[in-house]
Amino acid sequence: NAxxxxxPKFQVLKxxxxxxxxxxxxxxxxxxxxxxxxxxxxxxxxxYSASEGTTDKGEVPNxxxxxxxxxxxFSLRLESAAxxxxxxxFCASSERRGVNTEAFFGxxxxxxxx
Amino acid sequence: xxxxxxxxxxxxxxxxxxxxLRCNYSSSVPPYxxxxxxxxxxxxxxxxxxxxxxxxxxxxxxxxxxxxxxxxSFHLTKPSAHMSxxxxxxxxxYSGTASKLTFGTGTRLQVTL
Numbered sequence: 400n401a402x403x404x405x406x407p408k409f410q411v412l413k414x415x416x417x418x419x420x421x422x423x424x425x426x427x428x429x430x431x432x433x434x435x436x437x438x439x440x441x442x443x444x445x446x447y448s449a450s451e452g453t454t455d456k457g458e459v460p461n462x463x464x465x466x467x468x469x470x471x472x473f474s475l476r477l478e479s480a481a482x483x484x485x486x487x488x489f490c491a492s493s494e495r496r497g498v499n500t501e502a503f504f505g506x507x508x509x510x511x512x513x
Numbered sequence: 514x515x516x517x518x519x520x521x522x523x524x525x526x527x528x529x530x531x532x533x534l535r536c537n538y539s540s541s542v543p544p545y546x547x548x549x550x551x552x553x554x555x556x557x558x559x560x561x562x563x564x565x566x567x568x569x570x571x572x573x574x575x576x577x578x579x580x581x582x583x584x585x586s587f588h589l590t591k592p593s594a595h596m597s598x599x600x601x602x603x604x605x606x607y608s609g610t611a612s613k614l615t616f617g618t619g620t621r622l623q624v625t626l
Contacts, residue, residue, distance in 0.1 A: 432614055439522065441603060441618035442557075449613075457613075489556065493607060493614055500545045500564045502607060502614055506556040 401425055405490050405505035412480040412512045420475040420508050422490030426501075430493045431473035432457075433465060435486040436507075442489065448473055480512045515540040515608045519617035527625050532576075532591040534620045536604030539585065545607040546587040547614075548578055552600045560602070563587060574598070599624045 403424045412418055424431065429450045434442040434457075444457030446465040454465050462484060464476045473492075477484060487509050493502035520535040538544055545564050549557040561572025568580040574597075578589045587604060604617045 430614075434616070439618070441519075442616040444613070444615065447613055455613075491614065495545070495607075498564045498566045500562070500607065501559075502547060502605070503559070504549075504557040 403490055403492055403503050403505040405488075405508050407508060408506065410508060410510050412477075412510065414481060414512060416480050417476065417478050418480065419477075420488055420490070420510075421472070422474065422505060423472045424490075424492040424503070425471065426492060426494070426503065427470070428492035428494040428501075428503075429470070430495075431467065432491040432493070433463075433473070433475045434489045434491065435459065435484075436489060437486050445475065445488075480510075482512045484510065485512045486510060515544065515606050515613065515615050517604050517606050517615055517617035519602075519604050519620050521620055522618065523621045523623065525623040525625060526594045528596055529593050532589070532594045532598065532622065534589040534602050534604075534622065536578075536587045536589065536617060537585050538587060538604075538606045540606055540608055542608055546578075546580065547605040547607065548572065548576070548587075548589050549603045549605065550574075550600050551603065551619075557603065560589070594622075594624045596624050596626075598622060 432447040433445040448467040451470045490505040516539045547562045548560040563580045571577045
């Protein structure tokens with residue numbers, strides 16, 4: 400059981416380049432999320448998808464787009480990378496199941512924009 | 514809207530001392546609450562969760578947390594700190610109706626000899 404898988408683990412981009420971060424989960428969760436983590440700021444929600452076919456903005460959506468490709472996959476795209484997007488990005492998935500409600504995270508993608 | 518406030522961005526305790534990390538939440542519906550731990554350069558690992566069953570929740574590594582609705586709190590405790598507990602700890606609230614998982618800003622725990 401792989402859980403939440405993110406790719407790539409590390410990436411260096413030049414300002415203005417584009418890239419897509421991939422995330423897949425195999426737990427049949429309906430909800431998926433993208434967060435960024437910066438020192439002293441905790442995890443800030445970029446976008447989330449409550450269910451297949453829906454996406455919503457989080458706290459810091461500017462400069463990002465997302466696609467919920469199917470129930471398993473939720474990708475994050477940077478169209479024109481900026482140094483301010485240097486961060487660690489985490490994908491997560493969750494499911495409301497009463498006492499078995501759960502939320503799991505991927506291992507993160509460390510992105511540097513130069 | 515839901516939110517989480519973690520009081521104290523840095524907490525320092527001596528090895529063997531009580532660990533208390535504070536978390537207060539705001540939610541318009543009964544919440545689900547989580548504590549995660551993050552060791553340096555690693556992902557987030559679930560410590561424990563409250564999902565409306567028992568209000569005192571026990572997790573891994575000797576940690577526990579108590580859900581107090583009257584105080585809107587979900588503080589994390591451990592009776593005796595160990596050096597290996599040094600990490601960053603995050604509290605999170607999940608609103609099932611909004612399907613949104615919201616985090617606090619984290620508390621870095623330092624354990625000294």
